[in-house]
Amino acid sequence: MSVRYVPVQWNxxxxxxxxxxxxxxxxxxxxxxxxxxxxxxxxRPVDGAILRMRAFGSCAFFLLTxxxxxxxxxxxxxRFLPLLYNRRHFGVVTFAVALTHAAYVLGWxxxxxxxxxxxxxxxSNTSYGTAxxxxxxxxxxxxLVVLALLAATSHDFWLSFLxxxxxxxxxxxxxxxxxxxxxHVALGYLQDVDNPAFAILFGGGALAVAGLHAAAALEGxxxxxxxxxxxxxxxxxxxxxxxxxxxxxxxxxxxxxxxxGARVSAISNACAHQNGPLGEGRxxxxxxxxxxxxxxxxxxxxxxxxxxxxKVPTYNLRLRDGVIEIDARANAPGTPVPPLxxxxxx
Amino acid sequence: xxxxxxxxxxxxxxxxxxRMAVRRGGTAMTAALILAGQVYLWAGAAVAALFLTWGIGxxxxxxxxxxxxxxxLVPGCVLIWPLVLWxxxxxxxxxxxGCARHRPPRVAQVRIGVALAxxxxxxxxxxxxxxxDGPRERPPxxxxxxx
Ligand code: FES
Numbered sequence: 001m002s003v004r005y006v007p008v009q010w011n012x013x014x015x016x017x018x019x020x021x022x023x024x025x026x027x028x029x030x031x032x033x034x035x036x037x038x039x040x041x042x043x044r045p046v047d048g049a050i051l052r053m054r055a056f057g058s059c060a061f062f063l064l065t066x067x068x069x070x071x072x073x074x075x076x077x078x079r080f081l082p083l084l085y086n087r088r089h090f091g092v093v094t095f096a097v098a099l100t101h102a103a104y105v106l107g108w109x110x111x112x113x114x115x116x117x118x119x120x121x122x123x124s125n126t127s128y129g130t131a132x133x134x135x136x137x138x139x140x141x142x143x144l145v146v147l148a149l150l151a152a153t154s155h156d157f158w159l160s161f162l163x164x165x166x167x168x169x170x171x172x173x174x175x176x177x178x179x180x181x182x183x184h185v186a187l188g189y190l191q192d193v194d195n196p197a198f199a200i201l202f203g204g205g206a207l208a209v210a211g212l213h214a215a216a217a218l219e220g221x222x223x224x225x226x227x228x229x230x231x232x233x234x235x236x237x238x239x240x241x242x243x244x245x246x247x248x249x250x251x252x253x254x255x256x257x258x259x260x261g262a263r264v265s266a267i268s269n270a271c272a273h274q275n276g277p278l279g280e281g282r283x284x285x286x287x288x289x290x291x292x293x294x295x296x297x298x299x300x301x302x303x304x305x306x307x308x309x310x311k312v313p314t315y316n317l318r319l320r321d322g323v324i325e326i327d328a329r330a331n332a333p334g335t336p337v338p339p340l341x342x343x344x345x346x
Numbered sequence: 347x348x349x350x351x352x353x354x355x356x357x358x359x360x361x362x363x364x365r366m367a368v369r370r371g372g373t374a375m376t377a378a379l380i381l382a383g384q385v386y387l388w389a390g391a392a393v394a395a396l397f398l399t400w401g402i403g404x405x406x407x408x409x410x411x412x413x414x415x416x417x418x419l420v421p422g423c424v425l426i427w428p429l430v431l432w433x434x435x436x437x438x439x440x441x442x443x444g445c446a447r448h449r450p451p452r453v454a455q456v457r458i459g460v461a462l463a464x465x466x467x468x469x470x471x472x473x474x475x476x477x478x479d480g481p482r483e484r485p486p487x488x489x490x491x492x493x
Contacts, residue, residue, distance in 0.1 A: 005408055007415040072459070115373070116380070123376040132476045152421035161406060162433055168455070170426070175458045179465050186473025203470055210466040213459035220456055309407070 005157055011293075017086045021093055025063070029055050049108045054189065056101035057140075058198070061185060063094040064147075065205040068178055072216035088154040091174075095151035098144050105137070136188035139180040146177035156274065164275055182206045233257050233317075233324040236264060236342035244288075246279035249328040254279070255315050257324060258288055258299050262346065263339035265299040266315035266326050272297075272333075273310065301336040319345075387424055394423030397430055405437035 032055040067090050073080040106117040113120030125135040150171055159167045185202055193199060231249060239245045239259040246269055247255050254269035256279030267288065269279045276292030283289070287296035287305060297304055297312055304310040311334035316327040319340060331337065398416045402409045409416075423430055 005412050005415045007418055115377075119373070119376050119380055122379070123373045131472060132478070148421070149425050152425050155415065155418055155422070157406070157409065157415070157419060158422055160408070162429060166429070166433075170429075172455060172458055175462050179462060179469065182466055183469045183473075186469050187476075190473045191477050206466045206470055210463040214463035217456050217460045217463070 005155075014086050014089065018089050021090060025059060025093060025097060028059050028062070032058065049104060053101055053104035053108060056097050056104060057189070058202075060094055060098035060101055061181060061202070062205060063090065063097060064178055064181060065209055067091060067094065068174065068209045069212055072212040075216045076212070076219055091147070092151045092154055095147040098147055102140070102144055131187065134187045136184045139184040139187070143177040143181040143184060146173045150174060159274060164270065178209065229328050230318070230325040231328055232320075233326050235322055235345070236324060237346045239264070242283040244279040244281075246277070247326055249326075251328065253330065255326055255330075256288070257317070257326060258283060259342070259346075260286070260299060260339075262341060262343035264317060264324060264342050265337060265339045266317055267297060267299060267302045268312040268330065270312065271295055272312050278312070300339055301334055303334045390424035390427040393427035393430055394420050397423055397434060401434050405434055
């Protein structure tokens, strides 16, 4: 748990994750350059600079594709959750790869332009009215700007300073950026590429992102939608000891209803650190422990034990006919709520 | 006939001239866009300097006495400085909605995800429909009999 901000929070798992990520990127680039050089068409020489440009560009596309698959995959199957925890480092690496691609493009195609390279890139083709010959470079530039924005605001500080809703809304820009990136490749490289393997990988990746998002949305709809202020949760015995049951409230928020022996309390499911799913954690030494980075909260008031100062909202609970019900209106973060006594019901 | 040719040439000139004018217009707009971008980024640099040396400690208790991470915030400040100013003001005035901090916009995220699921196949389809198979993809044909 952090009392003060540090430049980057690394732990052993993150080191492994980042190591694998960087190794994967390097392996892709080397493979692309090796295979690409071998398959270059002798009648249309693709020289080293263009090959490198394509290697970095396609790598950025596939990285972003994986990033966007992780969210719905984790929603559909909890075994993918570990991939989600360090997704921000993934995003920063993707930005670095995409920036390298852009640097190659500017340095190769616009190095001798009379205007600055960026101006030359944006003004060399202005046929925005046609699909064939559309200035796809502008789409790539848009995606790059969004990636820069997201990488630049990926530090924990921004989540806390901007608040989760604003930060998340900002980071939802990844979706239009991905659509722009798909169009950038579909109207650009796809028009030129001879090798069907790339077209299949590109189309397959983009369709996987689309399909997984559609599946996750359907799954979300299937989740029971409850109405009213008091929402039925379950019988106390259905919650395992020191574990939680996550409830989706009518306004879309989620609460985690924890049982610690014969006492039941509810707090927000979103961790104050990075919105980790508290309900997937458990009670360790009397405190709810976030499964992502281990922040802890007392279940009766949603406060981290001193000296830490994080707080999450709490919820009121009641028992009706042997079923726990939760008040969908959250209390302010850190509001104490006496735990529900369920002795004799478990 | 000569007149007609001259007329055609004149038309071509005119079209060429119009295209040049459109291109000049595009260049002027790009130049204006780039200038606006530069002004925005310089304003962001000023906000970053002020916020990271002075404002951050006032509104974010966890940042007090912690300096190493601040350079990492420079790009973010430069890029989203209007949001930085807005939040800085809200926190200085104590207008922070505690509960809202924990509310991720899940509903919007699902809708945007669905929009993406619809848009991506459409874009891919468009890319494939307009793709022109160049001569490179046809089998070579002998144009002239060997002498
Ligand atoms: S999200 Fe990091 S500890 Fe909960």
